Amino acid sequence: MKKWYAVIGDPIAHSMSPFMHDLWFKEHGINATYIPIHAEPAKLEKAFQAMKTLGICGLNVTLPHKSSIIPFLDRLDETAVKMNAVNTVTFEGGKSVGWNTDGDGFVRSLAANPLPENPKILVIGAGGAARGIVFALKRAGFSDVSVANRTYRRAEELAHAAGCTAVTMKEAELALGQYNILIQTTSVGLAKDEGLPLSMEHAAAGSLAADIIYNPLETPFLKAAKEKGCTALNGVGMFVYQGAIAFEKWTGVEPDTEKMIGIITEKLG
Numbered sequence: 642m643k644k645w646y647a648v649i650g651d652p653i654a655h656s657m658s659p660f661m662h663d664l665w666f667k668e669h670g671i672n673a674t675y676i677p678i679h680a681e682p683a684k685l686e687k688a689f690q691a692m693k694t695l696g697i698c699g700l701n702v703t704l705p706h707k708s709s710i711i712p713f714l715d716r717l718d719e720t721a722v723k724m725n726a727v728n729t730v731t732f733e734g735g736k737s738v739g740w741n742t743d744g745d746g747f748v749r750s751l752a753a754n755p756l757p758e759n760p761k762i763l764v765i766g767a768g769g770a771a772r773g774i775v776f777a778l779k780r781a782g783f784s785d786v787s788v789a790n791r792t793y794r795r796a797e798e799l800a801h802a803a804g805c806t807a808v809t810m811k812e813a814e815l816a817l818g819q820y821n822i823l824i825q826t827t828s829v830g831l832a833k834d835e836g837l838p839l840s841m842e843h844a845a846a847g848s849l850a851a852d853i854i855y856n857p858l859e860t861p862f863l864k865a866a867k868e869k870g871c872t873a874l875n876g877v878g879m880f881v882y883q884g885a886i887a888f889e890k891w892t893g894v895e896p897d898t899e900k901m902i903g904i905i906t907e908k909l910g
């Protein structure tokens with residue numbers, strides 16, 4: 642029988658996940674489909690129970706449900722516990738398990754680039770996205786990680802929880818040239834004509850600047866980084882790899898990520 646998977650969110654029409662997973666199912670000859678499900682917050686519990694009743698095999702969870710889905714799950718993986726957010730649900734023997742593949746997705750997309758040994762990394766932002774990335778970086782063995790945030794207290798809290806260093810935005814701006822990798826995790830750049838989360842004046846040529854935003858493909862942060870001679874990495878890779886990790890958990894198959902990054906980049910370009 643055909644298996645089915647879904648992504649649940651509000652809004653959901655913009656999601657590229659159905660396109661991506663359906664293409665991977667087709668490429669690997671897996672008899673399955675992946676559908677977008679729109680559910681307002683008040684309807685999340687009923688929607689989730691209905692999906693279980695109808696035999697869903699795997700689920701992605703997107704905004705605004707990443708934390709509110711947690712009470713309805715049977716178990717959480719450590720990745721989801723650390724972030725208090727779930728983006729992937731697997732079903733094992735009828736029990737639902739919540740995971741978070743966002744941080745590991747980012748790290749895989751970063752690791753696909755040539756990196757110096759023991760790079761000095763600056764994470765800009767200390768929200769939910771930054772949290773997943775910082776924990777995943779530490780898990781992957783990156784030891785020199787600093788966090789800068791507009792609200793310094795949040796940078797301190799995250800640095801304390803993850804065992805890394807907090808710096809103020811001003812300190813980060815002045816010392817920007819010392820970092821090999823800059824990771825932009827704030828929402829600045831999502832809206833049109835938005836500025837930068839911090840001044841890029843002192844960024845070093847040859848360093849790698851990564852943004853988790855993938856629409857637009859080039860944020861003001863990446864544009865400014867390129868002007869300084871940095872290599873720019875947009876958020877398409879993170880999006881594709883977070884999906885690939887979920888796909889592997891559901892099917893045991895490792896999908897072609899490089900080709901998918903090309904296809905999605907072209908679609909968004």
Ligand code: ATR
Pocket residue numbers: 765766767768769770771790791792793795826827828829837838
């Ligand atoms: P997410 O889960 O997407 O990371 P979030 O938890 O609301 O969302 O975090 C948003 C991040 O963007 C925070 O680091 C926030 O900084 P504050 O903690 O100071 O609010 C950052 N951010 C949002 N708008 C910003 C702006 N105009 N300048 C700098 N940082 C900004």
